[in-house]
Amino acid sequence: MKKDLHPLFYPRSAAVLGAGADPERVGFNIFESIVYGGFKGPLYPIHPKLKNILGYDVYPSLDKVPGPVDVAVIALNQFSTVDVLEECARCGVKGILSIAGGFGEVGTEGVKLENKLAERANELGIPLIGPNTLGFINDDGNFYATFYPLRLIKGGVSVISQSGGMGLTIMQKALDEMMGMNKWIGVGNRAALEFSDYLAYLGDDPATRVIGVFMEGSEDALKFVKLIREICLKKPVVVFKAGQTKESDYMAMTHTGSLAGPYRLYRDILKQNGAIVVDTVEELVACCKALSLSQLPEGKRVGVLTHTAGPSIVAADYMLQLGCELPKYAPETYQRVRDVIGQNPPVVLKNPLDAAGLGFPALTYGRIADAVLGDPSMDIMMAIYCLHKNWRFPSREIIDVRNKWNKPAVAYYVSTVGDSAIDREMLQKEGVPLYISAREAARAVYALYEYKQILSSQAQ
Amino acid sequence: MKKDLHPLFYPRSAAVLGAGADPERVGFNIFESIVYGGFKGPLYPIHPKLKNILGYDVYPSLDKVPGPVDVAVIALNQFSTVDVLEECARCGVKGILSIAGGFGEVGTEGVKLENKLAERANELGIPLIGPNTLGFINDDGNFYATFYPLRLIKGGVSVISQSGGMGLTIMQKALDEMMGMNKWIGVGNRAALEFSDYLAYLGDDPATRVIGVFMEGSEDALKFVKLIREICLKKPVVVFKAGQTKESDYMAMTHTGSLAGPYRLYRDILKQNGAIVVDTVEELVACCKALSLSQLPEGKRVGVLTHTAGPSIVAADYMLQLGCELPKYAPETYQRVRDVIGQNPPVVLKNPLDAAGLGFPALTYGRIADAVLGDPSMDIMMAIYCLHKNWRFPSREIIDVRNKWNKPAVAYYVSTVGDSAIDREMLQKEGVPLYISAREAARAVYALYEYKQILSSQAQ
Structure with a gap:
């Protein structure tokens, strides 16, 4: 029988048992994480002595909380964790996150305690995550129940x-x-x-x-x-x-x-x-x-476009090892590329298609990309570009070409994490994943094909 | 016979033949790169018509330049590149960087031209880098002769x-x-x-x-x-x-x-x-x-310290596959760790040594690191830490421990590129390389041992 985990991931209210005020301790951090994560519902820190944590009223125990509690985050020690289960049930808690270690991972006594925890939670019908966990995050509901506050x-x-x-x-x-x-x-x-x-x-x-x-x-x-x-x-x-x-x-x-x-x-x-x-x-x-x-490619034929050979060779190597194909471009594609570049010689007309210096200006790059992705032999494009102070990454052009041909594209930008951020954001918002590593870009291209294959073969 | 490349990498003066003013073209970018890179010597842009580029006086040809030229950067087309060699020799140029493509890589005619270029440069006794290259950089002499301006x-x-x-x-x-x-x-x-x-x-x-x-x-x-x-x-x-x-x-x-x-x-x-x-x-x-x-380890025995098991398991897996050893700690080390943590149970006393929650505070981490690197069974330490908003990376402590025991340490920080920057800078300045990838950290540890081995075996 499937267990209903929905109230655990999308609580309307939450309590943190063992919330604390010491930033060096888990009880503070998990509470802060929920606050920092932007949880919108009522949030109740529970502590026997404290009055206020981060501006929130503290309650001495769960049954003193003035409203219903969907999720109880238990940041108490392993023994207290087990003890508090009954109270959770009485208070109508719909899901429990159990943080403490000291259970199955520490040997025989811990195993006994863990079995007790699991049996009681199951008898009470409350789904329980853990124990001995960093917690969980549901960004979709802004519920960051972990003691590593982050966004x-x-x-x-x-x-x-x-x-x-x-x-x-x-x-x-x-x-x-x-x-x-x-x-x-x-x-x-x-x-x-x-x-x-x-x-x-x-x-x-x-x-x-x-x-x-x-x-x-x-x-x-x-x-x-x-x-x-x-x-x-x-x-x-x-x-x-x-x-x-x-x-x-x-x-x-x-x-x-x-x-x-x-x-x-x-x-x-x-x-x-x-x-x-x-x-x-x-x-x-x-x-x-x-x-x-990204959308999925129809097949595994990759058209690679670059303005510098090395990264395309390394990426092609990885892709071929994974199982992609890099077929020749159709003759009309070469003609289309020649129409873009005129009589300029440096473009190497094979796959990977190396536009050399002509590939720098985004407009030219985009026109060649149009030929590459438009090629009937290609199911997907890998667009490679190297960071240059005086040229921009052809994001807009790659997105347009992807939209025009309705085939997927993956961008591989030889750059740093920081210098690729703006284009990464722009491209990914439009469905084109961007990588700064040849291996990761290649793995991504193959994964898109792989999932297409899984859908075909598993559906039979 | 070894060729004297020193004047090429450390020129006292340089000229850019084919320097230009169009930011979309190589002739501008390679000139800008040299300026941007901070070259201190006289720098002469050469162009038949332009008067000024980026504030520099332009000369119509190399022999019109008012001083000696150590390096000639030739950003002309392939034919002019060959033609200008004699002039370079006459002007006492000590090294040439030849940028243009259109040589050996484009077929028979290009091969002939390339042979001509090489033969003439050799006859004239001028070392020549290229052709068909992005250029070179000598940061040590602030000479950034490439058309990808960067620092x-x-x-x-x-x-x-x-x-x-x-x-x-x-x-x-x-x-x-x-x-x-x-x-x-x-x-x-x-x-x-x-x-x-x-x-x-x-x-x-x-x-x-x-x-x-x-x-x-x-x-x-x-x-x-x-x-x-x-x-x-x-x-x-x-x-x-x-x-x-x-x-x-x-x-x-x-x-x-x-x-x-x-x-x-x-x-x-x-x-x-x-x-x-x-x-x-x-x-x-x-x-x-x-x-x-980093200094080199005496052997391949790695003491791993972590406060979260997963990354240590993955890193250990890579290290063991590469050929490192992860021996047990000595009994006295366990005692030293117990002295630090008291009766707190969560520390798993094996290698990788998992300090769990106790590993968060930098001071405690440092004391346990001291036991780890001080262990006579260990040649090198891998110190693992996960980014946390409310704790800091134990950089200072890791450096101190490394200095105390005079054994190498490698830091593996589960973090982003940006969030690890400050500690990366601090640690690396002191000789402790920092990584945010388990695989890279593991490869680095093994490389240090590998080179130690190379020195031992090749020296025999």
């Missing part, structure tokens, strides 16, 4: 992360990439809800367009994989799988060199069931970004 | 790039990484000087501490590799080798899948002869940065 960029990518730290890595990279995010879930120990519960929820969530997953292992791999098989028909699922179920096992496995086998097996099964599998956080974000922004 | 950060890494565009990719990544650079050479068609000439020059250059190389192929691989064998005893040589000698071959080879064989062979030979071989620009910059900033 994400709004968008359609939701992420489930087995590791809080890797979840942070994904969010930081998303910020550099200006990848819009929707929900972020640090699943923690998964005492009462498992990976598949979150995946099922995001699969049905209309605000989530792409699901990214970082996992070390899954308790019920079969269930997880079957679910991906269903969800991938509705939205892409991108998975970065590291190691094994437990860190200690994982480290041991790696030391003895026996990891590769099971990992590859896992990887193959994931792929066969419609997941897009990646090897790094960088690739995870690259793929999620492209899939959330 | 680098001063430092000890010099780069030789077969591709201008990949050279730009390296420089842009270096800016994001705040990697200090010394010289950058876009070798172009290598008509008169080959890869080995540049490598030999940088090998002897006291301002260059690390050499990075991007190459597609080398005319004389044996010479190149023998030279690396010599130079690697003086300074590290990091090589990113892509594709084959010619792009067309390369693309064709990749299509037919026959690339991997020769590429792997090349890679193995490079490694056997003391090069550090990498697979991406990101790795090239990661390794060059670490090698230019």
